[in-house]
Amino acid sequence: MRVAVVSESFLPTVNGVTNSVKKVLDHLAANGHQAMVIVPSAGAPRQYAGFDVHEVPSLAYRQFPMGLPNPFVQKLIADFRPDVLHAASPFLLGAQAITAAGRLGVPSVAIFQTDVAGYARRNRLGAATRFAWRMVRWIHSGAELTLVPSSASMADLEAAGVERLARWGRGVDLTSYHPRNRLDPDVQRLRKRLAPGSEVIVGYVGRIAPEKQVERLAALRGLPGMRLAIVGDGPSLASTKRALAGIPTTWLGKLTGAELAAAYASFDVFVHTGTEETFGQTVQEAHATGIPVIAPHAGGPIDLVDHGVNGYLFNPDDDSTLRAYVESLVIDEPLRSRMGEAGRRAVLGRSWDSVCAELITHYESAIASRALTAAARL
Numbered sequence: 001m002r003v004a005v006v007s008e009s010f011l012p013t014v015n016g017v018t019n020s021v022k023k024v025l026d027h028l029a030a031n032g033h034q035a036m037v038i039v040p041s042a043g044a045p046r047q048y049a050g051f052d053v054h055e056v057p058s059l060a061y062r063q064f065p066m067g068l069p070n071p072f073v074q075k076l077i078a079d080f081r082p083d084v085l086h087a088a089s090p091f092l093l094g095a096q097a098i099t100a101a102g103r104l105g106v107p108s109v110a111i112f113q114t115d116v117a118g119y120a121r122r123n124r125l126g127a128a129t130r131f132a133w134r135m136v137r138w139i140h141s142g143a144e145l146t147l148v149p150s151s152a153s154m155a156d157l158e159a160a161g162v163e164r165l166a167r168w169g170r171g172v173d174l175t176s177y178h179p180r181n182r183l184d185p186d187v188q189r190l191r192k193r194l195a196p197g198s199e200v201i202v203g204y205v206g207r208i209a210p211e212k213q214v215e216r217l218a219a220l221r222g223l224p225g226m227r228l229a230i231v232g233d234g235p236s237l238a239s240t241k242r243a244l245a246g247i248p249t250t251w252l253g254k255l256t257g258a259e260l261a262a263a264y265a266s267f268d269v270f271v272h273t274g275t276e277e278t279f280g281q282t283v284q285e286a287h288a289t290g291i292p293v294i295a296p297h298a299g300g301p302i303d304l305v306d307h308g309v310n311g312y313l314f315n316p317d318d319d320s321t322l323r324a325y326v327e328s329l330v331i332d333e334p335l336r337s338r339m340g341e342a343g344r345r346a347v348l349g350r351s352w353d354s355v356c357a358e359l360i361t362h363y364e365s366a367i368a369s370r371a372l373t374a375a376a377r378l
Contacts, residue, residue, distance in 0.1 A: 027356035040067035067093030107370035149279035171352030179290030181265035203267030287343030
């Protein structure tokens with residue numbers, strides 16, 4: 001199969017969109033498929049997984065490159081002659097690619113991954129929220145199939161009038177994120193640094209940005225027997241540090257690879273704070289490491305956290321429930337252990353190989369749908 005991948009984000013920018021695109025490209029390469037990649041200009045490598053990477057002009061918005069429409073996009077797609085177009089978190093660049101593919105008779109699969117409308121809603125921009133959903137509906141209307149990561153996203157898109165939807169989750173690296181990492185000497189040393197008094201370590205991983213709402217952790221102020229460890233950076237770092245002043249906290253900065261896996265393994269409890277996650281990859285990584293997760297009852301985590309089994313879902317309008325659930329796990333080590341084991345079991349069927357194999361069947365479905373539509377017009 002020949003797949004044209006158009007992504008609003010790619011290396012060197014590292015985020016959920018970039019990571020999932022990399023995993024898809026790795027899977028395509030490993031299974032003998034052909035691909036090419038179109039991304040915003042930001043210093044991307046010329047090739048990835050043996051596939052050519054093409055950059056188009058972009059502008060910077062909130063530290064992220066935003067791809068601009070360019071006639072070069074249609075030429076790249078036409079020259080490559082793909083069987084299907086994969087549009088990752090489509091916005092301006094992805095919308096143009098979907099339209100161009102339609103003109104060329106190429107079916108498109110759009111991956112809904114960024115809750116743009118949620119950002120507008122959080123900032124109380126009523127008119128902007130309505131406009132955002134109109135944009136989402138317009139962008140995705142040209143695709144044969146839109147894949148959504150969670151039941152919450154499915155409900156939002158159905159309410160917005162987006163059609164031809166299917167569920168497609170995300171995989172997790174079950175080898176890198178593993179309970180055995182807790183026995184590693186480097187992890188033991190990190191735990192000693194984070195909790196010199198053998199306190200329970202409550203951890204967060206992610207961007208420090210307004211939509212992540214890390215300031216919620218201020219609700220833990222004064223809770224005995226615990227220390228915070230925060231992995232990540234971003235535009236809200238300074239204000240978040242002010243909000244958490246007085247809480248014993250270690251700021252570990254941005255981590256990747258083995259260092260990130262070690263950080264997860266050093267945690268006893270994982271807390272996710274944002275309410276606008278369409279999926280919640282860090283929740284899966286924590287579960288793969290064998291850690292109980294506390295997250296808001298909103299967005300993607302609703303599907304990932306089995307309340308009372310592998311973690312807790314707190315009321316997103318009442319941070320005192322966040323505090324209560326953290327406290328219950330801080331004081332109960334056997335409960336932490338049981339929930340951590342349940343979290344690991346919950347993700348064992350979500351390897352990237354299995355998730356990407358499912359994606360191929362979605363590609364095949366889109367190709368068949370386009371063929372049927374074309375035949376009906378004859």
